[in-house]
Amino acid sequence: MITGRLIKAARILAGLDVDALAAKAGVEPAALAGLEAAGEGPGIPGEAVFERTRRALEGAGIAFLDDGGVGVMLRSALFDEGLRPEELTAENDD
Secondary structure, eight states, X not given: OOOHHHHHHHHHHTTOOHHHHHHHXXXXXXXXXXXXXXXXXXXXXXXXXXXXHHHHHHHTTEEEEOSSSOEEEEGGGTOOOOOOGGGOOSTTOO
């Protein structure tokens, strides 16, 4: 479950302040601040604010983890493609 705390953690991880993320998501900064402060359950701003914010964070490279745990990470850390064949040399042979 994505909570307000995870939204805030994701925003910080993405290097965005409230105003920048609100602009990317097309929501009011006050609505985003309310989402982050609400935590979870009753009181969370509307579903549209939540969905727009989630999509904006995912567009900024954030992945929400839902493998039985709770967390966020930068998407680039998920996909380490390693070296391409043309980059292989005797020096980088492990």
